[in-house]
Amino acid sequence: MDPKITVRDVDFFYGTVQALKKVSIDLREHQITALIGPSGCGKSTFLRSLNRMNDTIYGAKLVGDVLLDGRNVYGDGVDVVELRQRVGMVFQQPNPFPKTIYENVVFGPRVLGEADSGKLDHIAETSLKAAGLWDEVKDDLRKSGLALSGGQQQRLCIARALAVEPEVILMDEPCSALDPLSTLKIEELMQELKKDYTIVIVTHNMQQAARASEWTGFFLMGELIEYGVTGEIFSRPEDKRTEDYITGRFG
Amino acid sequence: MPRQSYDMHLRELQDELLVLSSMVEKAVAWSINALRDRDLDLARQVIADDSKVDGKCIEIEEKAVQLIVTQAPVAGDLRLILSIIHLLDELERIGDHAEGIARIAVMIGDEPPLKPLIDIPRMADKTRDMLKRAMDAFVRRDTAEAIRINAEDDDVDALYDQVYRELLTFMLEDPKTITRATRLIWVAHNLERCADRVTNICERTVYMVTGKIDGLRASNY
Numbered sequence: 050m051d052p053k054i055t056v057r058d059v060d061f062f063y064g065t066v067q068a069l070k071k072v073s074i075d076l077r078e079h080q081i082t083a084l085i086g087p088s089g090c091g092k093s094t095f096l097r098s099l100n101r102m103n104d105t106i107y108g109a110k111l112v113g114d115v116l117l118d119g120r121n122v123y124g125d126g127v128d129v130v131e132l133r134q135r136v137g138m139v140f141q142q143p144n145p146f147p148k149t150i151y152e153n154v155v156f157g158p159r160v161l162g163e164a165d166s167g168k169l170d171h172i173a174e175t176s177l178k179a180a181g182l183w184d185e186v187k188d189d190l191r192k193s194g195l196a197l198s199g200g201q202q203q204r205l206c207i208a209r210a211l212a213v214e215p216e217v218i219l220m221d222e223p224c225s226a227l228d229p230l231s232t233l234k235i236e237e238l239m240q241e242l243k244k245d246y247t248i249v250i251v252t253h254n255m256q257q258a259a260r261a262s263e264w265t266g267f268f269l270m271g272e273l274i275e276y277g278v279t280g281e282i283f284s285r286p287e288d289k290r291t292e293d294y295i296t297g298r299f300g
Numbered sequence: 301m302p303r304q305s306y307d308m309h310l311r312e313l314q315d316e317l318l319v320l321s322s323m324v325e326k327a328v329a330w331s332i333n334a335l336r337d338r339d340l341d342l343a344r345q346v347i348a349d350d351s352k353v354d355g356k357c358i359e360i361e362e363k364a365v366q367l368i369v370t371q372a373p374v375a376g377d378l379r380l381i382l383s384i385i386h387l388l389d390e391l392e393r394i395g396d397h398a399e400g401i402a403r404i405a406v407m408i409g410d411e412p413p414l415k416p417l418i419d420i421p422r423m424a425d426k427t428r429d430m431l432k433r434a435m436d437a438f439v440r441r442d443t444a445e446a447i448r449i450n451a452e453d454d455d456v457d458a459l460y461d462q463v464y465r466e467l468l469t470f471m472l473e474d475p476k477t478i479t480r481a482t483r484l485i486w487v488a489h490n491l492e493r494c495a496d497r498v499t500n501i502c503e504r505t506v507y508m509v510t511g512k513i514d515g516l517r518a519s520n521y
Binding site: 283 | 303306372373374375376377378379510511512
């Protein structure tokens with residue numbers, strides 16, 4: 050299977066602090082890749098470098114290649130807005146806009162120039178359905194997004210990300226603020242979404258990585274220590290540092 | 301060092317497993333002593349004690365399940381706990397074989413002996429030695445020793461062949477010995493199965509350390 054995203058020898062610096070060291074990884078299309086590691090290991094920096102979310106940080110610098118479908122996302126002439134449309138992101142805290150549910154979902158398409166209300170209605174419905182939220186909110190689309198529960202808000206944010214038809218969805222600890230049931234809903238949703246999207250998720254929850262992903266990468270102090278099939282990583286990791294971390298003997 | 305109490309529980313589980321294996325090893329020794337010395341009380345004791353072995357197995361399994369549900373073990377910890385659960389089965393069955401030998405001892409009762417027992421106690425000694433060392437290799441994560449012990453199953457198989465051939469000769473020469481000879485073949489067969497169980501323990505040791513489930517080498521029986 051061809052990788053959707055290929056990362057080659059990526060170093061990342063916040064000023065003089067090196068946050069990623071020679072990271073190389075192939076992220077496979079229509080699969081879920083989980084990134085685990087202790088706080089400060091670089092996994093979020095890595096995730097955010099995939100759609101250039103780190104660009105705005107003062108003094109941040111990336112060396113190496115990040116290829117989306119073979120094309121360098123840090124190359125000349127890359128439109129960052131278009132990149133982020135293709136590579137969407139869901140954050141740790143559900144962050145709906147203080148707008149209606151409907152307006153939250155169609156926000157992206159509107160910004161990209163879609164004005165046809167029929168098309169926007171269609172986008173809202175399909176996105177909310179894909180995010181597994183439609184049945185819960187279809188009669189309340191004019192209600193504020195902030196009135197939803199935490200789990201619903203996070204699914205609203207996923208619907209909002211889906212509305213601009215991305216190819217890759219990056220999730221930065223999307224369930225850490227959610228209760229177990231909402232967490233399981235998001236995980237089930239991920240299994241549905243991977244049919245159409247490539248998903249990369251950063252998680253502190255090792256059980257979540259084991260449950261929800263096909264591939265797992267373990268980061269430590271800016272290095273990708275081990276990367277492989279999730280079942281292998283959690284049953285017979287090759288590197289002692291991976292073993293120490295996933296069995297809770299590290300840190 | 302994080303997870304101290306978890307580590308302590310894992311150690312306790314292994315300690316309990318060693319207690320169980322010594323109970324089982326004693327059962328094998330006593331069953332053969334009972335047979336050799338015609339000690340029916342001892343034989344009945346082995347039969348009665350088997351329920352203690354079974355109870356200990358259940359106790360350890362429950363503790364292992366508790367560790368699984370409360371600690372969500374992965375990697376080496378998971379392989380250790382899974383291996384312990386497998387070993388419980390193996391040890392429990394060795395205990396059953398010892399009980400089987402004790403029941404044969406009771407069945408034989410005070411019938412006149414067919415012949416002095418030589419190779420059968422030898423099989424029992426070898427099997428017990430393998431069991432002790434296999435458990436030691438398990439707790440020390442010693443795969444080289446586990447592989448060595450596994451190969452020693454051939455010695456037990458050879459003794460079994462010898463016992464079988466010898467008893468067959470008795471039966472051919474005098475059909476009146478068939479009942480008594482058959483009982484001794486059952487005893488030898490029980491011991492041969494015990495040694496096979498020990499090889500399974502050795503295989504689990506290799507799995508626990510390496511994560512690879514490869515049968516080391518199939519027994520001839």
